[in-house]
Amino acid sequence: MYQKIGSNVLVTGANRGIGLGLVKELSKLEEVQHIFACFYNQVKIEELKTFQEQCPKVYIIELDVTNDESIQKALSEIRNILGENSSLNLLINNAAILEQGGVTVQEPNRENFLRHLNTNSLGPVMVNAAFLTLLRNATSLNQPAKIVNISSLNGSIEKGSGTPFISAEGSFKNIVYGMSKCALNHYTKALAQEEPSIISIAICPGWDHL
Template sequence: MSSPLGANVFITGANRGIGLGLVKEMLAVGGLKNVFAGCRDVDSAAELQQLQDKNGPLRLIRIDVSDDRSIRTAFGQVQKQLLDKGGLNLLINNAGILYKEGVSLREPIRDTFLHHFDVNTVGPVMTTAAFLPLLKKAAFAGEFARVVNIGSSLGCIGQAAVSPRLSPYQNVAYGMSKAALHHFSKMMALDESDIVTVAIHPGWVKTEMGGANATMSVSDSVAKIMARICALTKSDSGKLLYGEKELMP
């Protein structure tokens, strides 16, 4: 049985929260040849290791999206694993940070703001660039070739009047970094027309990052994300999506 996602998928930030939920859902759906689950510390990713013991397609990849050498090494491992087995059909840039301190307008810390951009924006840019040859290989073969950036409604400038009271810890840096990520998604869609690139808002999810007041479970969020990915068409490329809706960046 083939998967509607294609044969080979890579997910960053896969050790917890939405990333881990996506890994579990993909393994449950089946049909994938390789689910590459990326995280900074493979050795401490106990739940991923347990899943790997029970699921042949799951492969753990060490990657720190703020470290270019780590990204290149991860690409080399995935490339070696695929060999002549096809390209990469889906890259999900999920890794991200949201800090509590130094992220407000009144008490900003420069390094903290920059770190949000480094991980949440530049990380996906560098990761996508590194894995682009494998994505284009899939596209050239006429296969599913998609880049999904996990965005946020907090990065929607048109919703700025609403977002501050919803943003955990009043984190302005997070929304700014996600707005930039949405722009990257649009530019990627324009520059690489053979690859469908979108940003998807996961909802306000009950994770360590989302906080205790979040309104959506990980399983519900993952179900929406998966349904949207499976339904993607070229006309969606460059958009910020949530469920069946297109959000205004």
């Protein structure tokens, strides 16, 4: 059974990979009128900009999920676009990092660990908190309100394989990525319990080599 998405969608980490793919697919839906494609890394944004030129419903918003000021600035920008009684129907937390070096059991680097946890775990926590009012507005208007946190099987103690990741440079291990997604899963459950009017889920969409 198809569930309505609603008019207004926000995707973090939308400049490449899974995030960009989501923006392109969501743009095909007639009911979706505003797609806020949020990015942080200016280096790989050309494809998103090219797509925006072809799709007027896409709005490119700068948003660093590790920076509270950036989150609030993005919120204000989106409110200005949507106008009074703004509502958000779908928030997809896709922004994440997966780095090499200083992320193993034998050679942990505190800053590298904290950077993963700050981006992959705390980032969605802070973004969701900032946009809760807009999501609640959607429910008050009898509109859909959903939060999708992009997680990973690596965040599962039962199903996480612990096998090395594969990159263009070769294979590597990163234990803090799974730790960060495990924390995200725990948070998602708490979010669903404490905000029952909003559908909140964590999903693993699969591996993207882009």
